[in-house]
Amino acid sequence: MKTIAQISDLHFGRTDPEIVTALLDDLRAEQPHFIVVSGDLTQTAKPAEFEAAHLFLGKLPSPYLVIPGNHDVPPVNIVERFTRPFARYRRWIAQDLCPNHVEPGLAIAGVNTARRLRWKLNWALGSISKSQIARVEAFFRRFGDDVLKIVVTHHPFLPPPDTPQEDLAAHAAQAIPVFEACGVDLILSGHLHRAYTGDLGGQGRAIHRSILVAQASTATSTRVRGEPNAYNVIHYEGRRLGLGTRVWDGKTFVPHDTAWFEKSNGQWLPVTQAAKETPKV
Numbered sequence: 001m002k003t004i005a006q007i008s009d010l011h012f013g014r015t016d017p018e019i020v021t022a023l024l025d026d027l028r029a030e031q032p033h034f035i036v037v038s039g040d041l042t043q044t045a046k047p048a049e050f051e052a053a054h055l056f057l058g059k060l061p062s063p064y065l066v067i068p069g070n071h072d073v074p075p076v077n078i079v080e081r082f083t084r085p086f087a088r089y090r091r092w093i094a095q096d097l098c099p100n101h102v103e104p105g106l107a108i109a110g111v112n113t114a115r116r117l118r119w120k121l122n123w124a125l126g127s128i129s130k131s132q133i134a135r136v137e138a139f140f141r142r143f144g145d146d147v148l149k150i151v152v153t154h155h156p157f158l159p160p161p162d163t164p165q166e167d168l169a170a171h172a173a174q175a176i177p178v179f180e181a182c183g184v185d186l187i188l189s190g191h192l193h194r195a196y197t198g199d200l201g202g203q204g205r206a207i208h209r210s211i212l213v214a215q216a217s218t219a220t221s222t223r224v225r226g227e228p229n230a231y232n233v234i235h236y237e238g239r240r241l242g243l244g245t246r247v248w249d250g251k252t253f254v255p256h257d258t259a260w261f262e263k264s265n266g267q268w269l270p271v272t273q274a275a276k277e278t279p280k281v
């Protein structure tokens, strides 16, 4: 069984150094074969914060895919925000704002949902554009049903169960049916500093097929929202998938419950308690 780690909302500039060190130690011990970094690498997009994030990424024990978050766009230097919003990110982190990753059995599409400006006063909100939706669709059309297809965004596509009024990525409603049609299995996002999972399919929503969602807490920031620092772990093999978290307990990262799913006729169905014994991770 393979494991992907999703770390999100690192927020260098406002991290707990003990947790940063513990996170690297935990990733080295867990040995995920791939790591997804879903945005907000910095707190205020300062060069020193990007440099710290750059050094951190260089210590990751596995190959990784990284996308920006809203905090990675300079908030104070308005000229730079509007003319070169991702110049610092590109200098320190990665040139490609929407990277893809392909390996046998796995395809990942990274989508940059951070924006320099939105026609709402809250610039922290994100968006997915028509061209980004089309790019994701064209990318996943290349792969068959035997390939696990994951979209990574910073801004969420599913609100927390206890606060359904949270803002989602703008145009998520337009993206989701396209994701359904091109076979997306799972969306990994962050931004809210809340860890939860869900399914975009069913429950009266506009699509019929399952698209699983795993939202990540902040891995290393002191800016928590009522829950501890944590990161997500995604285990998969064939048609079986597990969504779990590793949670900071004040001393180390410890495993939390893993929800297991099995794919049948396009639906990711929760694995029953009896069948849960089968996976070996």
Ligand SMILES: [Fe+2]
Residues within 6 Å of the ligand: 009, 011, 040, 069, 071, 191, 192, 193
């Ligand atoms: Fe964040």
Ligand SMILES: [Fe+2]
Residues within 6 Å of the ligand: 040, 069, 070, 071, 154, 190, 191, 192
């Ligand atoms: Fe964010």
